[in-house]
Amino acid sequence: MKIGIVCYPTFGGSGVVATELGKALADEGHQVHFITYSQPARLDFFSANLFYHEVSVRDYPLFDYAPYESALASKLVDVVRFEKLDILHVHYAIPHASAAFMAKQILETYGIYIPFVTTLHGTDITLVGKDPTYKPVVTFSINKSDGVTTVSQNLKEDTEKHFEITNEIKVIPNFIDFNRFSLKPKDHFKKAIAPNNERILIHTSNFRKVKRTGDVIRTFEKIQKKIPSKLLMVGDGPERAYNEQLCRELGICEHVRFLGKQDAIEEILSVSDLFLMPSESESFGLAALEAMACKVPAITSNAGGLPELNIDGFCGFMSNVGDIEDMAAKGIQILENDEVLQRFKENAFIRAQDFDLKKILPVYIDYYNQVIEEAHKLKTV
Numbered sequence: 001m002k003i004g005i006v007c008y009p010t011f012g013g014s015g016v017v018a019t020e021l022g023k024a025l026a027d028e029g030h031q032v033h034f035i036t037y038s039q040p041a042r043l044d045f046f047s048a049n050l051f052y053h054e055v056s057v058r059d060y061p062l063f064d065y066a067p068y069e070s071a072l073a074s075k076l077v078d079v080v081r082f083e084k085l086d087i088l089h090v091h092y093a094i095p096h097a098s099a100a101f102m103a104k105q106i107l108e109t110y111g112i113y114i115p116f117v118t119t120l121h122g123t124d125i126t127l128v129g130k131d132p133t134y135k136p137v138v139t140f141s142i143n144k145s146d147g148v149t150t151v152s153q154n155l156k157e158d159t160e161k162h163f164e165i166t167n168e169i170k171v172i173p174n175f176i177d178f179n180r181f182s183l184k185p186k187d188h189f190k191k192a193i194a195p196n197n198e199r200i201l202i203h204t205s206n207f208r209k210v211k212r213t214g215d216v217i218r219t220f221e222k223i224q225k226k227i228p229s230k231l232l233m234v235g236d237g238p239e240r241a242y243n244e245q246l247c248r249e250l251g252i253c254e255h256v257r258f259l260g261k262q263d264a265i266e267e268i269l270s271v272s273d274l275f276l277m278p279s280e281s282e283s284f285g286l287a288a289l290e291a292m293a294c295k296v297p298a299i300t301s302n303a304g305g306l307p308e309l310n311i312d313g314f315c316g317f318m319s320n321v322g323d324i325e326d327m328a329a330k331g332i333q334i335l336e337n338d339e340v341l342q343r344f345k346e347n348a349f350i351r352a353q354d355f356d357l358k359k360i361l362p363v364y365i366d367y368y369n370q371v372i373e374e375a376h377k378l379k380t381v
Contacts, residue, residue, distance in 0.1 A: 001368060002031045004079060006072070006100065007091040009040040013286045014121035017151070017174055018091040019043050024177065024361050026050045035079055037068065044263075053079050069095035069102075076103035080114050087368050088116035093125065094134055097141035115146035115375035117368070119172075122151070122283025122304070123210075125159050139163045147371040151284040152305030170367060173308070174284045175360035176352055181266050181293035183349075190271035193257070199229040199335045202272040202296070204265060204287045205279075207237025212301075215278040215324050217243055219299070221250045222328035227335050231256045234268060269294035273341060274331055277301065280321050285309045288316075292352035297344035299331050315344065315351040 003025060007018030019042040022032040026049035033051045034040060043052065055075045057066040076099065079085065088103075090096035100116040107114055118141065125138070142148055142165055149172045150156040156169045194200055201220055205211040213233070220231040233243065233256060240258065247253045262268060269275075275291035277300040284305045288298045298316035300306045312318045317330035334344050 001025075001087065001365075001372075002033070002083060002085045003368070004033045004035055004076065004083075004085045004088040005091070006035050006076070006088065006096045007040060009034075009036045009038045009043075013174070013284070014092045014119075015040055016042055016286065017121070018089075018119075020175070020177055020357070021089075021361075021364065023047070023050065024357055025365070028361070028365070030365075031083075033079055033083055033085065035072070035075055041263075051083075069099045072096070072099040073102040073106070076100060077106050080107055080112065081110060085114060087372055088114060089119065089368075090116055091119045092121055093118060093138045093141060097145060098137050101141055101144045113375065115371050117147035117149065117371055118142060118145040119149045119151070120155060120159060120169075120283075122155060122281070125155060125162070125283075135163070139165070143167045146375055147367060149367070152308050154305040154308065155283045158304075172360065172363050172367065173355055174286045174289060175355050175357045176289050176293045177357045178293060178353075181269075181290050181352075183295050184267050184270040186267055186270045189267065193232070193271065194230050196228065199227055199273045200232065200271055201229055201274045201276055201331070202232045202234065202269065202291070203276045204234040204290075205237070205277075207235055207239040207243070209239060210280045211237075211239070212278045212280055212321070213239045213243050214246055215322065215327070216276045217246045217250065217252075217256070219276060219278065219324045219327045219331065220256070221252050222324065223331045223335065224252060224255055226332050229255065229273075229335070232268060232272065233258045234260075234262050234265060236260050265290065266294055269296055272296045273345075274299060274335060275316075276327070276331070277306070278319075278321070278324070278327060279303055279306075282306050289352060289355055292316075292348040295345040295349045297334055297341075297348045299327050299334075309351075309355075311347075311351060315348040 005022045008015045019040040026032045026047045031049050035053045037055045055072050057068050057071045090100045097118040148167050148169045151174050203216045247256045275296045275298040277288050282304040300310045301321045302318040310316050319326040
């Protein structure tokens, strides 16, 4: 199969999932073409089956904002025509799905009929998509997609609740590549962070308000009073300065390290004991899954798709959004006893195996084939 993948080339969840999926498809012998405005963050190695096509957006005095959607649609037309792609897979509704539809219509004038699958990841529905400015386009693009997937049942229900969807939506959860995400021998690193064998807590995100990073700091402060521990804050974003100031106000700066964006996140997770994710909204919780794969149990909120990932009392605990007292108490319950902590670590790994890439990849491939077959039937009608 020749597959075109469109995504945001950032550290965000949708870009990560799209890139890792493309790499896995290439490993299976499929030819994968990434089409976006810069090289995806995790497209970091050479493969004979991987290709990257940059979308060039030119500035003209006529435009206040460069028309990326039109440039993307034109690039899709070009790549499909000359690479003879079989299917397009666009991640994140805006503007990728609408650009794919436009490209599909243009390609039909050349006698080329190509189906496209749209995967919804979360904020493209729960935040951006609900905005009246974009809602009609999002609705239209979803309904005109030849296939639609969401990363959780909760996101599917949200999509069907807030939009007039006539298309069938298939749930295909996020996945983890155990070739990368597994426990690494990094004892020297752990000793450097926690020289007195303190517990190590970790949070990774893009530090937006929806992630409630202030709750991470406050929860840690309560845990640290009871159990000697350190906190690693991985990532960056608009809330970082506020979080740094909060650490000063709480007098815990010596116990908290802000590490910024990190490529080898699996190495940092490997020295951690507990993952904190108090998000106001999560369509799935990919960062928590990455932690679990490295044997790190998670304390999360019960928002969005997190209950589909984090089994309360087994591989971690869930609390109501904003309930830092409960999160701290449950964190202490896991961390205060070595045997309890080890049990939760093993259970986290067991749970992560349910989302092994080896199990999820065949589902995507089967879905592509189904969509292509249906498109061919419609073409011949």
